[in-house]
Amino acid sequence: NAGVTQTPKFQVLKTGQSMTLQCAQDMNHEYMSWYRQDPGMGLRLIHYSVGAGITDQGEVPNGYNVSRSTTEDFPLRLLSAAPSQTSVYFCASSAYRVGPYEQYFGPGTRLTVT
């Protein structure tokens, strides 16, 4: 199992550009989520999904879109990048069937917006 994979590992964008961060998991997990980690801070939830076709907003959703067409994939779209979106982005997944339902994290994408 590859677990949770994210691409790209690093990305530099100019203000106003758009891009999609990719996330995939091969563990057949129902739950997937996106977090961002700003320097010196903990992770904050952007969006999450409880299954294919179902998504919802987390704590900091503004400026981001998500969709979930398959169980495996959960891409995060930045619509018009802003310097405030400079951060490290983590995708995570977890199962609903086996406790304690801990989340498995991908390696992260480091995004810089200039």
Added chain:
Amino acid sequence: AQKITQTQPGMFVQEKEAVTLDCTYDTSDQSYGLFWYKQPSSGEMIFLIYQGSYDEQNATEGRYSLNFQKARKSANLVISASQLGDSAMYFCAMREGLSPIKAAGNKLTFGGGTRVLVKP
């Protein structure tokens, strides 16, 4: 709203000694789960240990134990016999509910983290 507080931004510990990382939480829920994650310098998030709010025994996983004091709303992580590889950021996190409710999701609220540096 839930809140997790980690008051120690950084600490040093001597190799082979034990270290306690503080975590306090605020929630009005009776059912919740508490997690600790490790983030080494390479950046990935590694799950360490879990405690459910109704668990009577403190959780243990190898050299990690969780000192759960429900009345004080604290969930401190104890690392025994520290090793150089324990140098990392450590995050405390909380989830509403003991299991992910499909409609609510498996949302985690994180604290700000504690950086641990193990000295040889």
